[in-house]
Amino acid sequence: MKCNSLKMLAGAVVTLAGLSSGVDDAAAQAVVNKIKERGYVSCGASQGVPGLSRPDEKGYYRGFDSDICRTFAVALLGDKDKIRYVPLTAGQRFPALQTGEIDILSRTSTITYSRDAVVRFVWINLYDTDGLLVRKADKITEPRLLDGKTVCLQGGGSLTEKAIEETxxxxxxxxxxxxxxxTIQARDAFFGGRCDSYVTDGTAAAGQRASVAKNPADYDIIKVGHAAEPNGVAVARGDDQLFDVVRWTMNALFWAEANGITSQNIDEKLASSSAEVKRVLGEEAGFGKPLGLDDKWAYNVIKQMGNYAEIWDRNLGKDSPLKVERGLNALWSDGGLNYPFPWE
Incomplete structure (x- = not known):
C-alpha cells in the first residue's frame, strides 16, 4: 500500500506542474544573466551526506554533488568557489528549483516521468541502487530476514519506498x-538504535557507514529493489541556455576522461593533441559563443575541477573513505553506461 508521503509527493507534482505551465519563457531564459549579475550559482544540496555533499569543519562543502555543482560555477563564472549551496529535503527540491530559490539541482533526485514533467533533467550523472544499512550484530544477512523489522527512511523518497515494497x-x-x-533524521534514528535498518541510495549508505558510524565494520549494506536508479542534474523548465551550459559541462567531464585529459596534464595535452582537443579547450575563437560562455570555459572546468573520474575518485572512489566502484558509472569503453556526445 502506498504511504501518505507518496500521495503528498504526487500532489506536489500536480501543483508544480500548474506552476510550470505559467512560467514566463523570457524570464526563465534570463537565469544565466541573473547568475552572472549576482556573481554566484545557487545549487541544491543534500542535508549532509558524506561523499556527496557535506560541509567540513570550516563550512566548505565537499562531495560528489558539491563538486559537480562547482563545474557549472566554473563554466559560467570562471571560478569554482562562486557558488552557494542550499540543503534541501526530498519535498523541498523541486519547489526550490521551480521558484528560483536554486538554479541547479545536482543528483539528489532520480529521473522519473512525473518529475521530468515538472523540472527538466539534463543529464544522468550517477547510476545508483538502493541499500539497507543493518547491524552485523543483528545477523540480518539477506532481505527475507527483515520480516517484522523496522526501517528508517525519509518520507517523499518514492523510489527507496518502492525498493522496500518490492522487497x-x-x-x-x-x-x-x-x-x-x-534523510539525516532517518540516519540518526538508525544509528541511535531506534530502527533495525535504514534505507537510502547505495552511495549514500556507503557514505554514512564510512563517515558516521563509530565503527564501520559493525555494519553491512544489503541491496534492495531491482532498479539501477538514474540520478540526474536538473534545471527549471523553459531555461534553454542554462540547460545547454549544464549539459555540455557534463559532457566535457566525460569527454576529458575519455581522452585522458586531467587537471594535472591539461596544459601538456593542449600543446600536443588533436585539433578537436585544441578546439574544445578554447583555442578556436567563438567556441563558447553558442552557450554564451568564454571560449576557455571547458579548459577552466577541467583545470579547476578535473574530469569525471577525478571527481568520482576523490569523493566516492579510490581516493575517498568510501571506495565505491564505478560500476555502471564507468565509461562505456570500460563496461559502464557513460559516454560523451560528439562536439561537431
Missing part, C-alpha cells in the same frame, strides 16, 4: 516503516 513482495515479508522529514 516485501518478493520475499513475502512485511517491514515496519518509520518516516522522517529528512
Amino acid at each position: 516485501e513482495e518478493e520475499f513475502g515479508i512485511a517491514m515496519k516503516k518509520v518516516y522522517y522529514d529528512s
